[in-house]
Amino acid sequence: MSTWLGIDIGTTAVKVAAVRSAYRKTQLMGIASVEVVQAGGVAEAISMAARAVMGEKQGLGDSIAISMEGSRATVKVVGLPASAAKQLGEVLPFELEASLPFDLDEAVFDYRLLPGTREKKGEELAVLVGVAKTAEVKDRIDLVKGALGAEPERVGLGAFPIANLVGLVPALSEGVVAVVDLGTVSSDVVILANGEPLFGRTIGLGTKGLPGTAPKLARELRTTIAAHRAQGGEAPTRVLLCGGGAYVSGAEAFLSSALELPVEKLPPPTIDAPTIAPEQGATLARFAKAIGLAIGLGPRSGGFNLRRGPLAFERGMAWIRERVPLLAGLAAVILVSFFFSAWAQLYAKSKEKAVLEAALGAVTQEVLGEETTSAERARELLGKQTAINDEDPLPHADAFDVMVKLSEQIPESITHDIEELDVQKNHVVVHGVVSTVADTETIRNNLKNERCFSEPKITRTSQMVGENRQKYVLEFDLKCPEDQKGGEKKSAGATASASAAPSAGGK
Secondary structure, three states: EEEEEEEEEEOOEEEEEEEEEEEEEEEEEEEEEEEHHHHHHHHHHHHHHHHHHHOOOOOOOOEEEEEHHHEEEEEEEEEEEHHHHHHHHHHHHHHHHHOOOOOHEEEEEEEEEEEEEEOOOOEEEEEEEEEHHHHHHHHHHHHHHHOOOOOOOOOOOOOOHHHHHHHHHHHHHHHHHEEEEOOOOOEEEEEEEEEEEEEEEEEOOOOOOOOOHHHHHHHHHHHHHHHHHOOOOOOOOOEEEEOHHHHOOOHHHHHHHHOOOOOEEEOOOOEEOOOOOOOHOOOHHHHHHHHHHHOOOOOOOOOOOOOOHHHHOOOOOHHHHHHHHHHHHHHHHHHHHHHEEEEEEEEHHHHHHHHHHHHHHHHHHHHOOOOOOHHHHHHHHHHHOOOOOOOOOOOOOOHHHHHHHHHHHHHOOOEEEEEEEEEHHHEEEEEEEOHHHHHHHHHHHHHHHOEEEEEEEEEEEOOOOOOEHHHHHEEEEEEEEHHHOOOOOOOOOHHHOOOOOOOEEEE
């Protein structure tokens, strides 16, 4: 939350506006106007007006903005080649050197790149430049510093700070509009096109001398509009009055008749003003420049800032010391947030660990027969159940061993032929031929005695075509005791040589 103070230092009065910005919301916190004669001087009027707005114990806000008198500055449009768009700061001094009545080393300037290009000797960039003498800008800064004990962060120029009200006063962004800050002795004019300031001029006439000086004031306004049009600008469609002279009786009607344009007071800005009394709200046009100066301290400024070069604003240690409590508070909040975040993560991890341990206990009880929440113990139990004494992946009996055992178990009295022997995934299928069905049963019964042959059975028998012999299909599983967990492995050769001599009965 930032509080910005805009100070409009006039010839006869000082007007101050305080604006507070927080979370994309802007509020007008207070306005005050103090006559210079009543205060006893300009510095005294600045101090009294600022204290009237901010109070005696609330400081001066976060930033201060003031404005130079337009009569002490020069505003002009400079045409530059389009190729210089990225080097305006380096090119402009050379362009300004020849057109200023004083040495540029003794001046400060700011510029704004106007939208579009102008057709003059080819396409050129239009750059609006505001220039003032360094000494005079410094005098204005020192005046405020002496009155308030704080330096302004921005120094505007003429009526250009009013362009900062574009977002709050819709009338300023509707076509081409001339805004006249009508003062007592002099008046500042700024012309805006769709909210963008294009031209500015100071008139050495104000409300002093009216109504006798009214024709001369109107003539100066016509000259200002003509000068704007001479630079290629469009004629304004209406004139808006602000400043103290906006409330002079008959000013709107006379100027409207003389300029042949609609003339009216600047509409009040659409800004939240919870502390502004209704009678003050009705005169907000008087404080338009002060409000514009305050809003110009925000991220988007529509005017000039003459605090450039040797006058560039730098925040000192005093500003840092003032904000030590705020910075300490923010640091404390960040630290507390960090510890809370760390605690929340640890708490979530502990809950997750408890859930995983409970799941591990249930799984180990169901699968391993012992409940444990330790990953090490679970791995130990799993290793005991999956380990075997011999880690050799080769089976204890293969197809060759099956052939040997078949030869051993078929009696020599049986005439037997094997057409096909299929051993796959510990399952054996034998397609053989014998003389009678009884021979198949003899073979099956003999194979039952083999410890690696599990449940041999005759699945099919059939008569051979053209012969008096029987075909059969014998199936069994190949399961040796050594292949079971905890068993002791014997060599395949030992298994195959369980009988001393091979059978001679098979043919």
